[in-house]
Amino acid sequence: MERREIAPVLVECTLCPKQCRIPEGRSGDCRVRINIDGRLRASTYGTVVAAHVDPIEKKPFFHFHPGATALSIAAAGCNLHCDGCQNWEISQANPEEAEAHPLPPEELARMAAREGAPLVAFTYTDPIVYYEYACDSAVACAARGIGSVLVTAGYANDAPIRALFRLVKAATIDVKAFDDAFYRSHCGGGLKPVLNTLVAAREEGIWLEVSNLVVPGMTDDPVKIGELCRWVRQNLGEDVPLHFLRFAPHYRQENLPATPVATMDRAWQIARDAGMRYVYVGNVPGHASESTKCASCGALLIERAGYRLLSIRLKDGRCPSCGGVIPGVFGGQG
Amino acid sequence: MKRRDDGGVAGAIPRRTFLAALVTAIAAVLAAFALPVRRAVLPASPAVLTVSKPPLRPLTRNDLYRAHDLAG
Ligand code: SF4
Numbered sequence: 079m080e081r082r083e084i085a086p087v088l089v090e091c092t093l094c095p096k097q098c099r100i101p102e103g104r105s106g107d108c109r110v111r112i113n114i115d116g117r118l119r120a121s122t123y124g125t126v127v128a129a130h131v132d133p134i135e136k137k138p139f140f141h142f143h144p145g146a147t148a149l150s151i152a153a154a155g156c157n158l159h160c161d162g163c164q165n166w167e168i169s170q171a172n173p174e175e176a177e178a179h180p181l182p183p184e185e186l187a188r189m190a191a192r193e194g195a196p197l198v199a200f201t202y203t204d205p206i207v208y209y210e211y212a213c214d215s216a217v218a219c220a221a222r223g224i225g226s227v228l229v230t231a232g233y234a235n236d237a238p239i240r241a242l243f244r245l246v247k248a249a250t251i252d253v254k255a256f257d258d259a260f261y262r263s264h265c266g267g268g269l270k271p272v273l274n275t276l277v278a279a280r281e282e283g284i285w286l287e288v289s290n291l292v293v294p295g296m297t298d299d300p301v302k303i304g305e306l307c308r309w310v311r312q313n314l315g316e317d318v319p320l321h322f323l324r325f326a327p328h329y330r331q332e333n334l335p336a337t338p339v340a341t342m343d344r345a346w347q348i349a350r351d352a353g354m355r356y357v358y359v360g361n362v363p364g365h366a367s368e369s370t371k372c373a374s375c376g377a378l379l380i381e382r383a384g385y386r387l388l389s390i391r392l393k394d395g396r397c398p399s400c401g402g403v404i405p406g407v408f409g410g411q412g
Numbered sequence: 413m414k415r416r417d418d419g420g421v422a423g424a425i426p427r428r429t430f431l432a433a434l435v436t437a438i439a440a441v442l443a444a445f446a447l448p449v450r451r452a453v454l455p456a457s458p459a460v461l462t463v464s465k466p467p468l469r470p471l472t473r474n475d476l477y478r479a480h481d482l483a484g
């Protein structure tokens with residue numbers, strides 16, 4: 079066949095705002111998407127570096143099928159490079175070097191059914207960089223009646239992320255900090271596209287929860303946490319569950335201490351003061367906020383111990399005490 | 413400041429390395445403008461890595477439990 083190009087072609091990946099222009103044989107910033115013969119290829123398609131059946135609470139999802147299990151998987155790589163990444167061994171790995179296992183979409187759906195998991199979660203690294211695999215897997219799972227959920231940092235371009243949202247039931251989107259300078263210097267990204275993704279998730283009508291890792295001395299500024307909470311309230315609503323996750327020393331922030339529990343309590347209080355109704359503190363076992371209480375009357379509705387569901391007292395998605403509607407997707411559980 | 417044997421300052425980027433990096437960066441920028449760019453149409457097609465190491469081995473039930481300490 080005639081080949082018209084005489085010069086090598088740079089392929090521009092349009093999946094995330096980095097829009098890498100990738101030379102022949104090389105990969106983009108995520109190390110995952112490569113230029114082979116002038117075409118963009120997804121190098122980790124159909125391979126996983128992690129697979130585990132987790133409670134959905136661990137993602138975290140607290141208002142989406144409480145107590146359900148999710149076959150949770152990840153392919154290698156990420157388009158962000160956060161200094162404190164909690165999963166850096168796989169997110170910052172070279173796909174050529176990571177120990178990966180083949181698990182094509184159809185096989186993944188079969189495995190979820192075999193494990194009795196009603197959900198599949200694309201998580202641990204970032205499904206944005208294994209976009210094609212996540213899309214095809216969501217379709218294969220839907221064909222078996224298995225729902226898909228995303229756990230992502232949301233650093234993506236609008237059109238592709240909306241296409242992915244249309245294939246899944248829910249997303250937890252992690253906002254690293256309400257601070258563009260922090261994204262630039264500590265994550266290799268930017269804030270604006272993440273906020274766009276949050277709004278897109280809301281507009282596409284999927285169930286949405288928001289998380290934020292509180293890193294001492296980095297992302298624990300009460301002013302910034304307040305700004306995040308007010309933005310979420312104004313743009314996504316007061317009913318969006320907001321999770322503050324406690325940091326443990328990892329990767330390039332091994333030198334930092336774990337977040338003091340008092341700092342987590344302060345973040346929780348700031349969010350409540352900003353009018354957020356369902357606020358949780360994660361990675362602090364036994365924390366008072368790990369159970370869901372009715373935001374109107376304070377009745378205990380969903381009792382948890384860590385990620386474990388102990389009891390659920392909802393009636394047709396309403397608080398049995400005051401009758402208030404509890405935001406979420408509870409299926410047949412109440 | 414502490415001087416190294418080769419005259420550079422300890423902890424600083426050696427000048428030769430810096431110049432080489434600068435020239436490479438300028439060349440990369442020029443090349444990016446000179447080469448034709450093709451905007452990829454998503455979804456990208458799958459490609460199985462040919463240089464994967466260690467070799468891919470099928471996922472077993474044991475592997476299913478390896479990720480218990482990952483976040484998310
Ligand atoms: S997904 Fe990867 S290759 Fe594509 S633009 Fe983002 S970092 Fe670059």
Ligand SMILES: [Zn+2]
Nearest residue numbers: 372375397400
């Ligand atoms: Zn109530």
